[in-house]
Amino acid sequence: MSETRPESDVEPADAAAERTKPHRRPSPIGSRPLARPRTSPAALAPNTARSGHATAPVHRVSAIARQRRRVALLALAGLALLAAAMLAGICLGENDLSPARALNALFFGTGDRGDVLLVGRFRTPRVLSAVIAGAGLAVAGAVLQRVARNPLASPDVVGITGGASLGATAAVALGLAAPLTPVAALGGGLCAATVLGLLAVQIDGSQAAPRLKGGISPTRLVLVGLAVQAGLTAAVNLFIVRFPAELASSALHWTTGSLYGRNWNETIIGAVTMTAALTAAFALHRRAAVLDLGDDAAGALGVRPGPARLQLLAVAVVLASLAVALTGPVGFVALAVPHLVHRLAGPPTPGTLALNALAGALLLLTADLVAQHALPLDGLPVGVVTATLGAPFLLALMARQNRPDPRTAR
């Protein structure tokens, strides 16, 4: 697991922050530099970790070591929980199987033929889809929130998953082959991200350079994203009305987010593409860490902020779109997981990025299990469960946005 990877890419960044802005730490609230909005958890993170110990480097090192231990422990716990949830996913259903029977059927193909079919053909792809999509969504959310310096900027809130689901719906409508669905979703996601970027930049005021600056108010971005979402929903509705009823139902799946009826073909395509995209996200992590220091410091460290930011945004969009191509726009995961991980594991490192993937997979899989088994309604799509959980979470986050954050009042 990557939590054991060396974290050398973060430490020089922190050290550079010490060098470049030694006078900023004790500054009063009013004179906080605008380039680093206090609302961003990513920008905030190194400060909170450091604030008490900044004058004693020895303590800092031990703090980093402590965080590493903590991340490793959390990863172990997460892996254990994920394994348990996956096992539950292949055991539970209309016919509950014992774990031994299910595992036998899965790995050795022995036992009852019905079991083998049930586990191998239906339940395993569903479980794997949940894991892949959950990991992708959570990492996409983490990267997006960090780069946009906005704790509310997750692909489902700002409309990227809506665009991807429009692309996927269009692919279904035009009768394209299954392997093309992720491509279409990707196209839709990129289009939505571009529209959002243009609107957000416009909102930013007279910024000459077309780039996402830190100046966009988080709630404003959400409102613009919801507007984009409304337009996209209208487009999907157009398809739903145009289709015959049975196709309309499958189009509706794409607007809600559901793990129902995943097959091996889609799962394998999803797994391969998602692995590539996740690798890219980890490879770019160093740049995200440098960007956290502000554009000037990043330039001094040899990272051009414009292209780096664009690469990271592109990776986030690709991750979210691939997840949508697999499951439809499942909300909440991308928004909530980075916040939970940040609270549990502390400032972002490659290790916490891996934790994000793990927690996202766990959350989506658990939500699907709850939707399938714990609720009295039959065939409830997982997207409904996550949307219901996500709304109060989003509102609570926004409420905290408008209050001065106690952690920043240092």
Added chain:
Amino acid sequence: MPDALPTTAATRRRTPARATAVLAVGLAALAVCVALSLALGTRPVPLPTVVDALLGHDTSRDALAVTGIRLPRTVIGLVVGAALGLAGAVCQGVTRNPLASPTTLGVNAGAALAVVTAIHLLGLTRPAEFLPFALAGAALAAVAVFALARGAGDLDPVRLALSGTVLASVLAAWTSAVLLTSEQTLDEARFWLVGSLASRGLDMLAPVAAPLLAGALLAFFVAPALNALSLGDETAAALGVPVARTRLLGGVAVVLLAASAVAVAGPIAFIGLAAPHLVRAVIGPDHRLLLPGCLIGGPVLLLAADVLGRMLLRPTEIEVGIITAFLGAPLLAVLARKAAR
């Protein structure tokens, strides 16, 4: 009632000559939209036939298309547009929020969810039966959104709009969930659900007449108090306006108007947001003029969108709810830009 106009510019605008001119232009625009709605459709009907059919001289198939389909559709468009426009204006007045509307506050979505659930569980088929459920759903959603926005403090405009939109997205997810469990419900509800004026008879207006009328009367009753409210709660109270009662009555008016419109035509988005802004740009912020203005502005927008939907993809048509959502989304983005701090 206290005359509480906030700006002198608005007062200056109310010269009799200007008022007459604005009224004339508004009525002319409405007449043009009605004429277009009667004259244009997926079935090409020559203009003389349209006139003959309306005068009752013609009974050909073409004439039937005009009297049997386009005329009811236009009338329903007028009524629904007026209801949505009025509801939007009251929404914005009550919440003192330029982003408020039955769509952005989740009221439409609440009505839609209740109706779809009723279709699914009770097997309703006639929109006339939708009304009580639409009313209940709209009322619940309105109460919920105010509770959500209130819970965290004062009624910040962006917060209220966000709470409403977030609530609307959850309600939409639950609507999808109901639709996904039953293909039959989906087939019955999907055309209603996107918002459409097509294939509805005039008899559909009978059951909603009473709530529409009550809602409109309430709206006009609170109009002067809304002017005072636009100065802020404390000033309004100092001027002798019962703030809480005004909010409550305004909210009831919004629920009555929006739920009736949804029961007839489905949740048509953004007319309630756009119409008050359009009218306000022309005649200023005085609610005593704004509300009647929305009775003209709402139908103009709705009929124009409906005609556009009929003409874009001939010979098929696009439902008016889809057109308004496409046009309304950028409007919301622009307004959000203006409203946020």
